[in-house]
Structure formats: C-alpha cells, structure tokens
Amino acid sequence: MSEKGIHIEEHRDDEASKLGMWLFIFTELLLFGGLFLVYSIYRWQYPVNFHEASLELSVTIGVINTIVLLFSSMTIAMALTAIQKNNKKLALRLIAVTLLMALIFLINKYFEWGHKFEHGLYPGSDLMALLERGHLLYFSLYFFMTGLHALHIIVGMILLIIAYFKVKKDSVNSDRFVFLENGALYWHLVDLIWIFLFPLMYLIT
Amino acid sequence: MMSNGTDKIEYVSYLEHQGKYSGLRSWIFATDHKRIALLYLYAIATFFFVGAILGLLMRFELIAPGETIMKPQTYNGIFTVHGVIMIFMVVIPGLSAVFGNFFLPILIGAKDVAFPKLNLFSWWIFIFGSILAVASQFLKSGPPDTGWTFYAPYSTTTGTSVIMATTAAFVLGFSSILTGLNFIVTVHRMRAPGMKFFNMPLFPWSIYATAWIQLLATPIVGITLLMLIAERLFGIGFFDPKLGGDPLLFQHLFWIYSHPAVYIMILPAMGVITEIIPTFCQKKVYGYKAIALSSLAIAGVGFLVWGHHMYTSGMSENARWFFSLLTFIVAVPSAIKVFNWISTMYKGSIDLKPPFLFALSFIFLFIIGGTTGLILGSVATNIQVHDTSFIVAHFHYIIFGGMGFAFFAAIHYWLPKMYGKMYNFKRANIAWGSLFIGFNLLYFPQFIIGIQGMPRRYFDYPPQFQWAQIISTIGGVILISGIILMVYNLIMGVRKGEIAPANPWNGSTLEWQIPSPPSLENFDEAPVVKENPYDYI
Amino acid sequence: MDHNKTHITEYKVLAKILLLLIFCTFLTISITSFNLAAFTVTIALLIAGVKGFLVLSYFMHLKYESLLLRILVGSIFLLFIIIVLITFIDYSFR
Ligand code: HEM
Numbered sequence: 001m002s003e004k005g006i007h008i009e010e011h012r013d014d015e016a017s018k019l020g021m022w023l024f025i026f027t028e029l030l031l032f033g034g035l036f037l038v039y040s041i042y043r044w045q046y047p048v049n050f051h052e053a054s055l056e057l058s059v060t061i062g063v064i065n066t067i068v069l070l071f072s073s074m075t076i077a078m079a080l081t082a083i084q085k086n087n088k089k090l091a092l093r094l095i096a097v098t099l100l101m102a103l104i105f106l107i108n109k110y111f112e113w114g115h116k117f118e119h120g121l122y123p124g125s126d127l128m129a130l131l132e133r134g135h136l137l138y139f140s141l142y143f144f145m146t147g148l149h150a151l152h153i154i155v156g157m158i159l160l161i162i163a164y165f166k167v168k169k170d171s172v173n174s175d176r177f178v179f180l181e182n183g184a185l186y187w188h189l190v191d192l193i194w195i196f197l198f199p200l201m202y203l204i205t
Numbered sequence: 206m207m208s209n210g211t212d213k214i215e216y217v218s219y220l221e222h223q224g225k226y227s228g229l230r231s232w233i234f235a236t237d238h239k240r241i242a243l244l245y246l247y248a249i250a251t252f253f254f255v256g257a258i259l260g261l262l263m264r265f266e267l268i269a270p271g272e273t274i275m276k277p278q279t280y281n282g283i284f285t286v287h288g289v290i291m292i293f294m295v296v297i298p299g300l301s302a303v304f305g306n307f308f309l310p311i312l313i314g315a316k317d318v319a320f321p322k323l324n325l326f327s328w329w330i331f332i333f334g335s336i337l338a339v340a341s342q343f344l345k346s347g348p349p350d351t352g353w354t355f356y357a358p359y360s361t362t363t364g365t366s367v368i369m370a371t372t373a374a375f376v377l378g379f380s381s382i383l384t385g386l387n388f389i390v391t392v393h394r395m396r397a398p399g400m401k402f403f404n405m406p407l408f409p410w411s412i413y414a415t416a417w418i419q420l421l422a423t424p425i426v427g428i429t430l431l432m433l434i435a436e437r438l439f440g441i442g443f444f445d446p447k448l449g450g451d452p453l454l455f456q457h458l459f460w461i462y463s464h465p466a467v468y469i470m471i472l473p474a475m476g477v478i479t480e481i482i483p484t485f486c487q488k489k490v491y492g493y494k495a496i497a498l499s500s501l502a503i504a505g506v507g508f509l510v511w512g513h514h515m516y517t518s519g520m521s522e523n524a525r526w527f528f529s530l531l532t533f534i535v536a537v538p539s540a541i542k543v544f545n546w547i548s549t550m551y552k553g554s555i556d557l558k559p560p561f562l563f564a565l566s567f568i569f570l571f572i573i574g575g576t577t578g579l580i581l582g583s584v585a586t587n588i589q590v591h592d593t594s595f596i597v598a599h600f601h602y603i604i605f606g607g608m609g610f611a612f613f614a615a616i617h618y619w620l621p622k623m624y625g626k627m628y629n630f631k632r633a634n635i636a637w638g639s640l641f642i643g644f645n646l647l648y649f650p651q652f653i654i655g656i657q658g659m660p661r662r663y664f665d666y667p668p669q670f671q672w673a674q675i676i677s678t679i680g681g682v683i684l685i686s687g688i689i690l691m692v693y694n695l696i697m698g699v700r701k702g703e704i705a706p707a708n709p710w711n712g713s714t715l716e717w718q719i720p721s722p723p724s725l726e727n728f729d730e731a732p733v734v735k736e737n738p739y740d741y742i
Numbered sequence: 743m744d745h746n747k748t749h750i751t752e753y754k755v756l757a758k759i760l761l762l763l764i765f766c767t768f769l770t771i772s773i774t775s776f777n778l779a780a781f782t783v784t785i786a787l788l789i790a791g792v793k794g795f796l797v798l799s800y801f802m803h804l805k806y807e808s809l810l811l812r813i814l815v816g817s818i819f820l821l822f823i824i825i826v827l828i829t830f831i832d833y834s835f836r
C-alpha cells in the first residue's frame with residue numbers, strides 16, 4: 001500500500017458500509033412494499049378496471065425499458081468486476097454505458113408519460129376525475145409508482161456519476177471499491193423494483 | 206490519535222475536547238456520539254416541556270363542562286400538536302437517540318457509532334422535521350386538527366395545514382430510519398474484540414431490536430403519508446370513500462407502522478430498566494438470554510398485531526379474532542421481562558437510590574398499562590372502551606408511565622457518567638414522589654370515566670364526569686411541578702453538583718470502567734469484556 | 743485487513759444471467775397473453791420472483807455474501823409477504 005502515511009486516524013470498514021447500504025435497500029424495498037400492498041388490494045377489488053386501464057400502456061415501451069434496465073444492471077455489475085480486476089478504463093466505460101441506459105430509460109418514460117398527458121391523463125386532471133373508480137386508481141398508482149421509481153433512477157444516476165469521477169480520480173480502485181459497490185447495489189435495487197413493476201402494470205389480464 | 210499504546214494518552218473529557226470547531230459550532234457540527242446524544246437531549250427536553258404545557262392547557266379546558274379556556278377548534282388543534290410533538294418528536298427518538306447514542310457504543314466497547322457523520326446528519330434532519338412540525342401551527346390555513354393519527358378521510362378533506370404536518374412526520378421518520386440503520390451496523394461491526402452478541406449488556410440488545418423496527422416499519426408510514434399528501438394535492442382518492450377509496454386501507458397502513466412504533470418507544474425503556482435493576486440489587490440479572498431474545502420476539506411479533514387498533518372500524522370478523530389472538534401472544538415476551546426484573550430483585554441487596562425508585566415505578570405503571578392493554582386487545586371489551594378516555598389513560602400509562610419514567614430513570618442513572626457531576630438525592634426523591642403521585646392522580650380517573658363512556662378528543666362532557674376531570678387536573682399540576690423540580694435539580698447538579706466518581710453505583714457494565722465524563726474515544730485502554738456483563742462480586 | 747477477499751464475478755457469468763433475465767421477460771409476456779384467470783398473476787409473480795432472485799444472487803453478489811445477510815434479505819421479503827397476507831385476512835372476508 002502506497003498511502004500508508006495517510007490513513008492513520010481514519011477508521012475504515014468496508015463491510016460496515018456495505019451492510020449499511022443493504023439496510024438502506026431494505027427500507028427502500030418496504031417503501032415500495034407499501035405501494036405494492038395498496039396495489040394488490042385495489043387490483044383485487046377492481047380486476048376488470050385494472051385490466052382495461054392497463055391496455056392504455058404500450059407493452060413494447062415497457063419491454064424496451066425492462067431490457068434497458070436489465071442491461072444496465074449487468075453493465076454496472078461488470079464495472080465492479082472490472083474495477084476489482086484493476087481495469088480502470090473498462091470500468092469507466094461500463095459506468096458510462098450504464099448511465100446512458102438510465103438516460104434512455106428516462107427518455108422513454110418521458111415519452112410514455114407525455115403521451116398520457118396529451119390525452120389529459122395526469123394526476124389532478126379533469127379527465128382523471130371523470131374516470132371510473134378502478135381506472136382512476138390504476139392510473140393514480142401507475143403515476144405514483146413509476147414516478148417514485150423514476151425518482152430513484154435519478155438518485156441512482158447521481159450516485160453513479162459520483163462513482164464515475166471517483167474511479168477517474170483513483171479514489172475508487174481495485175483496493176477500495178466500496179463506493180462503487182454500494183452505488184451498484186442501489187442501481188440493482190432500482191432494477192429489482194422494476195422487475196415487479198413491469199408485469200404488474202403492463203401485463204394485466 | 207498518533208500514539209499507539211507506547212505512551213499514555215492524556216485524559217481529556219469529551220466535554221472539553223478541542224476539535225476543529227469551537228463554541229456552539231463544536232456542538233452542532235460534532236460527530237462524537239456523546240455530543241450528538243446531548244444535542245438530542247436538549248432538543249427533546251425542550252419539545253417535551255412544550256408538549257407537557259399543551260397537555261396542561263387541555264387539562265384546564267377539561268376542568269369544567271362547556272367552554273372554559275378555549276374554543277373547540279383550538280382544543281382540536283392542541284391535542285393534535287400535543288400528540289405529534291409527544292409521539293414523533295419526543296418518545297420515538299427519545300431513549301434511542303439520547304441514551305442509545307451515548308451508551309450503545311460505550312456498552313459494547315466501541316469508540317463511536319459506525320457512521321458518525323450520518324449520525325450528525327440524522328440530528329439535523331430531526332431538527333428540520335421539528336421545525337416543519339412547529340411551522341404547521343402558524344400557517345394561514347390553521348393548525349392541523351386531525352389528531353396525530355391523521356385518519357383519512359378527515360385528513361384528506363379538512364382545510365387545515367395537514368400537508369405541512371405530514372411532511373414533518375415524514376422527515377422525522379427519515380431521521381429515525383437513519384439512526385436505526387446506524388445502530389444496527391454499529392452492533393454488528395463495532396463490538397469490542399471478544400464480545401459476542403450474547404456478551405452484550407441488555408440495553409444494547411434492546412436498542413438493537415428497536416433499530417430493526419425503526420428501519421423496517423418507518424418506510425411504510427413514510428409512503429402512506431406521501432400517498433395522503435398526493436391525495437390532498439391531486440384528489441387521487443386512495444383513501445377517501447367519496448372518491449371510492451378505502452379509508453380502512455389508510456388505517457391498515459398507518460398501524461402497520463404505528464403499532465411497531467409503540468415498541469420503538471417501549472423496548473429501549475425496558476432496556477434501561479434492565480440495566481438499572483441489577484446495579485441497584487448488586488445481583489446478576491435473572492434470565493439474561495430470555496430478556497435478550499424476548500426483545501427480538503417483541504420486535505418480530507409486534508409487526509403482526511396492528512389490527513387491534515381497528516376492531517370497531519369495520520374490519521372482517523376473521524381479521525378481528527386473528528389480531529386479537531396475536532395481541533395476546535405478544536403480551537407474553539413483555540410479561541417475561543417483568544418476571545425477570547422481579548426475580549432479579551429477589552434476595553438482592555437493594556439500594557433505594559433515585560434511579561432505582563424511577564425503575565420501580567416504571568414496573569408498577571407498566572403493569573397497569575400492560576394489563577389494561579389486554580382489555581383493549583380482546584375484541585368484546587375493546588368495543589366498549591374504544592375511543593374513550595380509557596384509551597387515553599392506557600397509552601399514557603404505557604408511554605408516559607413506561608417510556609417517560611424510564612427516561613427519567615435513565616437520566617438519573619447515567620447523568621453522573623455523562624457530565625461527571627452528581628445531583629441532589631433528596632430533591633430527586635421529592636421530585637420522584639410528586640411525579641408518581643401526580644401521574645396516577647392524572648390518569649387513573651380517566652380509566653374509570655372511560656369505562657363509563659367519556660369520549661376521547663372532546664373538549665366538552667356531561668357533568669357526571671367532572672369529579673374525575675378535576676382530580677386529573679390537580680394531578681396534572683402536581684405532575685408538572687414534579688417535572689420542573691426534577692429538571693431544576695438535574696441542571697443544578699450539572700452546574701454546581703459534586704464531582705461524581707467513575708462508578709458511583711458500583712455498576713458492572715463497561716461504561717463504569719471509564720472515567721466520568723468519558724474521553725473523546727471512550728476507551729483509552731482496551732475494555733475488559735466479561736462473559737456475562739452483570740457479574741457482581 | 744479482510745476487504746480484499748471479495749468474490750469477483752466473471753463477465754461471462756454476468757452476461758449469462760442477463761440472457762436468462764431477458765428470456766424470463768419474454769416468457770412472462772407470452773404467458774400473460776393467454777388468459778389463465780387467476781393463474782396469470784401467480785405465474786407472472788413467480789417469474790418475477792425468479793428474476794429477482796437472479797438479480798439478488800448474481801448481480802448483487804448475495805450468493806457470495808455471509809449467511810447472515812442472506813437470511814436478512816430473505817426475512818425482509820418474508821415479512822412483506824406476511825403483511826400482505828394478513829391484510830388480506832381482512833379484505834377477503836369482508
Ligand atoms: C405532561 C403531562 C401530560 C398531560 C397533562 C397530558 C394530557 C393529555 C390530554 C388531556 C390529552 C387529550 C385527550 C383527549 O382529549 O382525547 C392527551 C392526548 C395525548 N397525549 Fe398527553 N399528556 C401529557 C403527557 C404526554 C406524554 C408524555 C405523551 C407521550 C409520551 C403523551 C401523548 C399523548 C398522545 C399521543 C395523545 C393523543 C393525541 C390525539 O388524540 O391525537 N402525552 N394528553
């Protein structure tokens with residue numbers, strides 16, 4: 001280790017940081033869990049309405065976004081592998097690809113939402129107020145859940161951008177990579193939630 | 206520290222230690238867990254005092270039927286802030302943020318918590334949330350009047366500033382989550398070498414169990430409050446039956462958090478009592494493992510009983526008997542602890558110092574609160590007393606008689622360690638007496654008129670209840686005087702009291718091995734870990 | 743220190759997992775296009791569960807983490823499922 005002189009006082013425990021991240025992920029899971037609970041109750045009460053309303057969504061966009069997210073999840077996992085193998089250039093590229101995927105996801109989402117907005121479908125709109133009960137609930141949940149999810153994408157992106165610069169500056173390297181590891185964990189969480197969101201929102205029969 | 210064992214580090218207490226900052230900034234930007242604990246202490250004590258005064262105002266309103274000192278809407282506003290302050294700003298952070306922060310690391314032989322900066326950040330979020338809560342009182346739309354439970358659909362339709370208050374609760378919850386996260390990692394990663402889980406004292410055990418509840422239950426209320434806010438802003442209709450929503454779903458979500466939350470309040474209190482009793486009996490705690498594991502059991506089963514708050518709100522019959530059954534099951538581990546405390550005292554050499562007096566009265570009040578809880582847990586009797594002052598009496602016995610008295614016990618127990626000074630025992634005893642008498646006078650009559658039908662959250666009542674309301678109000682005054690005397694005594698102790706020795710009570714756990722007040726890094730020499738932390742002789 | 747003994751997941755493994763995940767995605771879509779009544783949700787959720795398991799085990803390295811962490815993650819999902827089930831004790835008998 002080259003920097004022996006520097007970390008005398010610093011207390012470093014990567015395991016602790018990682019455990020902390022996992023615990024944070026637990027809270028995020030339960031945060032979405034509350035929404036999934038509400039979703040399951042209302043879907044159970046209004047199965048037909050939920051089915052009809054879900055036809056408004058384009059499965060194609062949903063699939064594209066699913067694959068985009070899954071792919072980004074892989075690239076960020078690979079970025080971690082690259083850093084562990086001390087391949088800085090590859091790691092930087094993989095993080096960049098991940099960020100690009102995230103951006104594509106958001107742009108897709110933007111168009112998907114924008115499409116709804118054009119039709120007057122947005123929270124608080126006059127049209128929403130006229131909808132049938134189950135339809136209204138479906139779209140409310142749709143906007144609320146995908147919106148919260150998109151917010152998490154943005155937070156994840158910020159984390160990964162920071163990780164990118166840390167890798168660049170070598171403060172994340174093959175010997176200390178917990179920051180990137182945690183950023184990646186967070187990113188996988190976002191993916192994990194989408195895995196459940198996708199069939200529940202787009203594929204209702 | 207540069208030195209590593211060869212030359213002795215000179216002892217400087219954390220109160221005097223000079224860091225990067227000085228003056229006030231050395232406190233509000235401190236990352237030392239002990240300073241952060243004191244920051245919480247001062248904030249929470251202030252909120253408690255404000256909340257108590259609000260309680261007293263309600264008591265004066267209730268001294269006679271009809272309007273006495275305030276209008277009905279003012280009363281609604283006051284019981285709501287009183288509840289919000291006491292629940293979200295006093296008892297939920299209370300013991301774990303103050304004493305957990307101060308003593309969890311010390312009791313497990315650590316220098317600090319796992320993430321000191323995050324710890325400071327939690328405090329700042331806590332203050333920010335509290336400011337929001339206070340601000341909700343002064344908005345143009347008027348103070349919220351929903352009660353601290355924010356039940357829909359009233360909360361989605363009332364014109365008062367509910368959004369601000371729920372945002373405050375959300376932010377405060379976030380602070381609670383981060384504290385819990387920090388403590389879990391601390392227990393897993395920071396224990397002194399050689400200290401296994403089952404060598405930890407029992408206060409850390411209870412803080413650990415509590416931290417899990419904070420971490421896992423709070424997100425649910427967080428998302429619920431966000432949904433409530435969205436509903437108010439956009440008329441979504443998650444919960445409002447006018448829009449076809451289901452108000453019961455709000456209650457479910459709310460209590461999925463808020464029942465476990467009562468264990469956030471009471472578990473650390475039980476932990477404190479479990480530290481105090483062996484010390485003042487000079488005896489090994491009876492049934493160490495049973496106490497440790499019952500904390501975890503309470504935390505676990507506590508997640509499954511939320512429906513006992515909803516027996517009368519139209520839940521299905523099956524759900525009602527199910528929740529009732531589980532409620533009775535969760536009473537078992539709490540009872541185990543009571544038996545353990547009593548058995549610990551049996552044949553001990555009991556020393557009636559102030560901390561022990563508070564601990565004893567905790568047990569007494571907790572038994573009253575707990576057994577009346579069983580009355581509430583059984584469906585048939587619950588229907589009779591639901592939403593009456595019986596409930597008010599019950600939860601004050603648990604949270605004030607339980608958590609509150611445990612807090613007082615803790616401060617009397619640990620103050621000499623925290624400040625290195627001792628308070629006056631005689632004054633402490635008098636304060637204790639007036640707290641205990643005042644408390645029972647204040648709340649016991651509410652059980653009786655509750656059974657007779659005095660509703661909760663009403664500013665008015667028929668004259669036949671007045672006798673009890675008068676006794677209660679007198680009790681409230683005695684109680685508040687007790688609080689004032691106690692706080693005065695403690696402040697005088699800190700400022701002018703005698704120097705406290707390192708181990709004034711002859712305690713056996715790690716905090717008593719180090720000087721009072723502790724140095725910045727707590728242990729200048731490696732702590733000696735015992736097989737059983739409560740080994741006397 | 744022990745911060746170096748982490749398991750390194752090979753690129754090839756990660757790529758294989760991705761293929762599996764994409765396969766599962768299309769499987770869900772084709773299955774939910776038939777109407778199997780109540781079964782569709784169950785199957786869709788089961789497949790989502792498998793996908794989640796893959797992400798957790800390989801992408802999030804849970805397979806190589808301590809037993810404690812694996813138990814914890816499992817318990818979180820269990821806790822959530824129990825809470826949903828209990829809530830349905832109310833809703834399905836009302
Ligand atoms: C200091 C003396 C206190 C007095 C005199 C007092 C008095 C009262 C009164 C009169 C009510 C209103 C009952 C009703 O109209 O339904 C009330 C409600 C409440 N109190 Fe206290 N209280 C005190 C301390 C505390 C403490 C320490 C806590 C918590 C640790 C607490 C928590 C609550 C809660 C949660 C409510 C319910 C609010 C609501 O209905 O939304 N109180 N209290």
Ligand SMILES: [Cu+2]
Nearest residue numbers: 464511513514
């Ligand atoms: Cu409860």
